[in-house]
Amino acid sequence: MSDPAPLELRAVTRRFKTEAGALEVLTGADLTLAAGEIVALVAPSGTGKSTLLHLAGLLERPDAGEVFFAGQPAGTLGDDARTAIRRTGIGFVYQFHHLLPEFSALENIALPQMAAGVAKSAADARARSLLADFGLAGREAHRPGRLSGGEQQRVAIARALANRPRVLLADEPTGNLDVGTSDRVFAELLEAVRGQGMAALIATHNPDLARRMDRVVTLSEGKVVAG
Ligand SMILES: Nc1ncnc2c1ncn2[C@@H]1O[C@H](COP(=O)(O)OP(=O)(O)OP(=O)(O)O)[C@@H](O)[C@H]1O
Numbered sequence: 001m002s003d004p005a006p007l008e009l010r011a012v013t014r015r016f017k018t019e020a021g022a023l024e025v026l027t028g029a030d031l032t033l034a035a036g037e038i039v040a041l042v043a044p045s046g047t048g049k050s051t052l053l054h055l056a057g058l059l060e061r062p063d064a065g066e067v068f069f070a071g072q073p074a075g076t077l078g079d080d081a082r083t084a085i086r087r088t089g090i091g092f093v094y095q096f097h098h099l100l101p102e103f104s105a106l107e108n109i110a111l112p113q114m115a116a117g118v119a120k121s122a123a124d125a126r127a128r129s130l131l132a133d134f135g136l137a138g139r140e141a142h143r144p145g146r147l148s149g150g151e152q153q154r155v156a157i158a159r160a161l162a163n164r165p166r167v168l169l170a171d172e173p174t175g176n177l178d179v180g181t182s183d184r185v186f187a188e189l190l191e192a193v194r195g196q197g198m199a200a201l202i203a204t205h206n207p208d209l210a211r212r213m214d215r216v217v218t219l220s221e222g223k224v225v226a227g
Pocket residue numbers: 016017018023025043044045046047048049050051052
């Protein structure tokens with residue numbers, strides 16, 4: 001039998017209570033990420049991209065349907081087991097870097113590894129190597145406030161890759177950068193994801209960036225369809 005997909009959302013539904021009544025944002029949406037596949041999620045504002053990423057990242061539970069992580073139905077797991085998967089199996093990159101301002105670039109990348117049980121010396125070595133990969137050798141001791149926007153986002157990407165997750169989820173990962181910087185940082189992100197053989201789901205409003213991925217999907221009436 002072939003290995004299970006790194007990530008599969010099967011018939012997931014998510015509804016919210018609003019003043020106007022119940023809003024069903026996802027209505028039985030299906031999406032499978034094959035091993036090593038990089039999928040772009042391009043859909044108009046408010047159609048449920050972040051909601052889908054929150055379900056995929058085990059940050060929220062669907063109201064119906066199931067999310068499978070490496071074949072395991074995540075709905076059957078308790079919060080501690082889901083947190084453990086989030087910590088080591090899934091990397092997250094957001095539009096705004098969300099780095100810890102009081103810690104150095106190196107510490108921001110080493111800390112999530114140590115939280116996952118890696119010894120400090122090994123975590124520091126991996127952080128140094130990732131910073132070098134992203135052209136940031138020499139910036140190890142800088143706090144985020146002393147880095148440019150592009151550099152901050154590179155550190156955030158390096159942090160997401162630090163535990164060698166199977167799956168990367170990103171919500172407008174370069175949406176906060178100017179066009180030229182966004183282009184370069186995005187290329188580096190794709191190269192790193194491909195280099196590690198990870199599967200990725202990346203939401204973007206930028207059609208040029210979407211075209212560089214393996215497949216484009218969109219959201220229509222609460223379902224995932226080809227983009
Ligand atoms: N916690 C919540 N409570 C109520 N409504 C919510 C909640 N989260 C999201 N929504 C609603 O669900 C819909 C989809 O939101 P979501 O953030 O997933 O959209 P999006 O496609 O990511 O939008 P954008 O591109 O603007 O970030 C929106 O109408 C939003 O107002």
